Amino acid sequence: MRKSLSRRTVLRGVGTAIALPLLDAMSPTRLLSAASPKSDTPLRMAFFYVPNGAHMPDWKPKEAGFKFDLPPTLNVIAKHKEKFNVLSGLTLDGARAHGDGGGDHARSVAAFLTGAHPRKTNGADIQNGISVDQATAQYVGDQTRFASLELGLEASAQAGNCDSGYSCAYASNMSWRGPTNPMAKETNPGTLFDRLFAGSTVKETRQAKTAREKYRKSVLDFALEDAKQLHASLPAVDKRKLDEYLYSIRDVEKRLNGAERLRLNEDGVPDYPRPSGVPKELDKHSELMMDMITLAMQTDSSRIISFMFTNAGSNRSYKQIGVNEGHHELSHHGKSAHKQEQIAKINRYHIERFGYLLERLSGVYEGERTLLENSMIVYGSGISDGDRHNHDDLPILLAGSAGGRIKTGRHIEFKNGTPMCNLYVWMMQQMGAKAEKFGDSNGVLKLT
Known part of the structure; x- marks a missing residue:
């Protein structure tokens, strides 16, 4: 029996530490059945938020x-229909006014992962609840390089008045480490790339970054010898997996840097610098962030991820799909056929972006299952109809089969008013967290 390769093996170079995907050599005796949820493959959880509700x-x-x-x-993600469940009837009671008046947009984000009712303030005395991602990270976060990753396409704010007297901290953060501690999002794909592939010390990482930019090198140049040695020792199937993974890193670097064509140095490694900056095009920005999420999951750098497409009440226009009016403005449609049509276009655009991630995760195999199958990913909003500002019967998807624990390809209707947090208790339990209650839960969602 050949010796097992450590799951924590990394390709090292000066200022570089490239974590590896799950290889067969890491568990040579593993017999993974697609019908069994029990395996040594890690389970991931992720949460994706879109603002202003949906055209239901x-x-x-x-x-x-x-x-x-x-x-x-x-229907824009019809090819993935068998890989997700549509969940109806789930409710965020914490996002309701409860006597606090306006501010549904800020409350919808603040309550989305916490189930709490945030204190209405635009000052420093913010008060919310711990979010499900951070509560889970307290149990399993120490098993990965990053306990959790908080990501998005718009930057977070920690102060200011963003919605009818609610602090911008509520409107722009969905992840909360504690009642007064929102977790700011990373929006720069280049910075995230550095976090994923940084070396063991800050000094080394800075030196390597300077060298890469000066000599137009890839992170793979610095770990080339390690990669060659590992490649030579792997069985054929793992060699292919490693090649595909390294190519994906090269591809991300190339696209983030805006290179038009691939230039190889004498060692056959792409010759371009570490990417930097936030792309101006939303399509490109979102795809690169989805690529980063895939790499983070694939390398087991983190098993817990949250992602906000935009902040609460976003009034972004989407001219690339023919929507010139602002999203928030359109969501107050007043039953206007034109505005509802435009809202539906924006909804389809967002779900199409999410579909790109489903495609990427479906292409990465871990044993007999894909990375998507070994995940449970919530997509949705804390508002149902944007005009009514209601927080019941929310638009929610649950993608992935949680490592074979649930059957996908269903529309599951729960009794309207069922707490969203009932879903979170179930997810926490699947991750190994000892949770019987979370937020305003009154039970555990039955998904089997």
């Missing part, structure tokens, strides 16, 4: 169970 007639399927037709919004 184009979102919610009419039929329940396995035999349902995808409505127009979800």
Whole structure:
């Protein structure tokens, strides 16, 4: 029996530490059955938030169970229908006013992962609850390089008045380490790249970054010898996996740097610098962040991720899909057919971006399952209809089969008013957290 390769093996170079994907050599005796949820493959959880609710007639399927037709919004990810469940009836009571008046957008984000009702203030006395990602990270975060990753396409703010007297801290952060500690998002894909592939010391990392930029080198140049030695010792199937993984790193670097064509140095490694900056095009920005999420999961750098497409109440326009008006403005449609049509376009655009991630995760195999199958990923909003500002019967998807623990390809209708946190208790339990209650939960969601 050949010796098992450590799951924590990394390719090292000056200022570089490239974590590896799951290889067969890391568990040579593993017999993983696609029908069994028990394996040594880690489970991941992630949360994706979109603002301003959804055009529900184009979102919610009419039929329940396995035999349902995808409505127009979800039809853009029809090829992945068997890989996710649509969940209806889930509710965020904490996002409701409860006597506090306006501010549904800020409350919807603040409550989305906490289930709490945030204190209405635009001062320093913010008060929310711990979010499910951070609560889970307290149990399993020490098993990875990063206990959790907080990401998005718009920067976080920690002060200011963003929604009817609610602090911008509520409107722009969905992850909370504690009642007064929002976790700011990383929006720069180049900075995230550095975090994932940084060396063991700050000094080494800075020196390597300077050298890469000066000599237009890839992070792989610095770990080339390690990569060659490992490649030579691997079985054929792992050599292919390693090659595909390293190529994906090269591809991300190239696209982030804006290089138009691949230039190879004498060792056959792409010759371009570490990427930097935030792309101006939303398509490019979102795809690169989804690529980073895939790499983070694939290398087991983190098993817990949160992602905000935009901040609460975003009034961004989407001219690239023919929507010139602001998103928030359109969400107050007043039953205008034109505005509802435009909202539906934005919804389809967001779910299409999410579909890109599903495609990437579906292409990475870990034993008999894909990275997507070994995940449970929540996608949705803390508002249902943007015009009504209601927080019941939310637009929610749950992608991935949680390592074979649930069957996908269903529309599951729960009783309207079922706490969203009931889902979170179930997810925490699957991750190994000892949780019987979270937020405003009153039970555990039944998904089997």
